[in-house]
Amino acid sequence: MSLFKQGRYSGYLRPISYLIDLSIINGLALLYFFVTIDPVIYVLFTTVSWMILSVYSNFYEVYRYTREVKILSLILTQTVLFTLVMFAFSGYNYDLNIYPTTIFYYVLSVFSGITFFKFTVYYLLQKYRVSLGGNYRRTVIFGVNKKTQALENFFNKNPEYGYVHLKTFSFKDKKEVNLQRYFDYIIEEDIDEIYCSISELTNQQISDIVDFADNNLKILKFLPDSKEIYSKKLKYEYYDYVPILSLRNIPLEDSFNTVIKRAFDIIFSSLVIVFILSWLTPIIAILIKLESKGPIFFKQSRNGFNYREFDCYKFRSMTPNKDANLYQATRGDDRITKIGRLIRKTSIDELPQFFNVLFGDMSVVGPRPHMVSHTTMYAKRIDKFMVRHFVKPGITGLAQISGFRGEVESDKDIIGRVKFDIFYIENWSILLDLKIIIQTFSNAVKGEDKAY
Incomplete structure (x- = not known):
């Protein structure tokens, strides 16, 4: 009795979820997409594969307190894994002539159905708890x-x-x-x-x-x-029979997550370089040169992953000056040129950093890198500041879309930035990256008060 009262939703829902999901997977395949496949072999293959993938990705680890964005992240991860499995199946059984477009349509149909079912159950249970007082x-x-x-x-x-x-x-x-x-x-x-x-x-x-x-x-x-600890999670594991708690669990230490994030970075940065920087760079270069003498690009040493230094690139937005590597831009800074003020306001000056992403020094999303002099200073003054260097720095980040971008006017600004950066490091998902990118683009279009 207690098993069903204390399980996820109830003791019956997880096996029911498995059955419904497998029914969708196998039903769509055999009735619409792969009608010439031996049903016994296919059902056996997909059922075993699906269950193994589900255990690996924690696809069914959805609890009453799980947020919708976490569910979407689980669905996205499972979609990618299942797509790879389907391509492996079609490659091994090449004589079946299963085309890539067919697989993509099939996977899209499968996960549309599974997503609908998963969220229907999720919201029905919430309604059931509120209206009828059950499942509490x-x-x-x-x-x-x-x-x-x-x-x-x-x-x-x-x-x-x-x-x-x-x-x-x-x-x-x-x-x-x-x-x-x-x-x-x-x-x-x-x-x-x-x-x-x-x-x-x-x-x-x-x-x-x-x-x-x-x-x-x-x-x-x-x-x-x-x-005194900003960490939201502790990782629990065993060394033989000795229980060990790690201060924080970092999703990007997982090799699969690292590959997914790196692949996303390469694809996204390549698209920006080819379709935006290829034509925008000559225009910005002419405008920069017309207003002031000096290079088109500005190079600055910053600290990245594992505290390593790298050269961070930007479009030059200031007149050449000896203090550029020592002092941040401030409101009304007379070093900033007219075109510099425009490209800083719209964050266009940051676009060359997509080359840093392509080269592997940065990621599209992550904690913003600081000047080396500032990193040294904040590491001494701000508790947990160095945690930010557990992952690659980003062009944009959770802290930046949460009001902590630009000039650090007080310790409160950098403490807030560190808190959001640590939350991002411990709760990374590809969906969180997409959310941050969309919000960054929205903020750039609307303009931000601290973008100067």
Whole structure:
């Protein structure tokens, strides 16, 4: 009984999801696209392949608190993997004459159906929780502080996620805490999940709560005391039988994700270079030369992946000056030329960095690289600043579309930038990259206050 109450949505939904998805995959193939294929061989091949891919990509790891963008990311990853599998199948069975266009139409049809089904179930369950009060979890929280209050507010203000919060227990006066009384309450009220603030509990209390949860089949989760840590995740793994926690899980350390991001960078930067820079560069070059003497391009040393220095390229937007590598542009900076002001406002001056992307020094999306002198300064002053160098720097980034681009006027600006950069590093997905690119283009068209 507890298996079905505490599983994802319910114990039946995951196998049902598998069956429906496989029905869509095999039904469309055998009825419309590959009618000449031996159905037994094809169904066996796709079923085994799909299940292996699903385990690898965590395609069915969708929970009540999972965001829509995460679901889209899972669908996109699964689409790419399944497309590769289908091309491998057609290549091995070349005598079947399965054309690439047929595979693309088939995959598009399959994932349109699967996407529709996945989101239909997702929203129906939310509606079911809100309207009928079903598929819910009863919760309690151990410890009172800002984090537990924020969690309580989340439970109370988002009924569509299916949490019913009953009580938050204070541990301020540890001598007066009667854990057994709290445990009795949990049993009497049939609580499903217990959330504990680590900072509010002693080691002995944590041990007692863990024992109670294990012995009574209660889900136990912890809120870390992370006021000094911007990390949102900890990676849990085993070295033989020794459990190890890593401070942060970086998706781009996965070789598959690295290949996907690099492929995207090469394709996107090539398109920009061929279809935009090829004709725009001569025009910008003439305008720059007409206004001031000096080179068309500006080269500046910046720190990138693993703190390595590289030459970052831009269209020159200032009159040549000895301070260009030391001081950022400021509002009303008299070093900026007239054409420079225009190309900075529209971010056109950054376009040559697509060559940096093609060469592998940068990515289209990532933490913005700083001048070497600034990196040295901020590394000493700003906590966690160096985390940004775990991945390649980007032409644009999450911090830039979130209001932290341009001049650093105070430590608040750089601290905000670091927080968003770390969030990006720990939550990377190709969909997040696309969202940032679209928002960057939108901001460039509308114009930004700090683009000067």
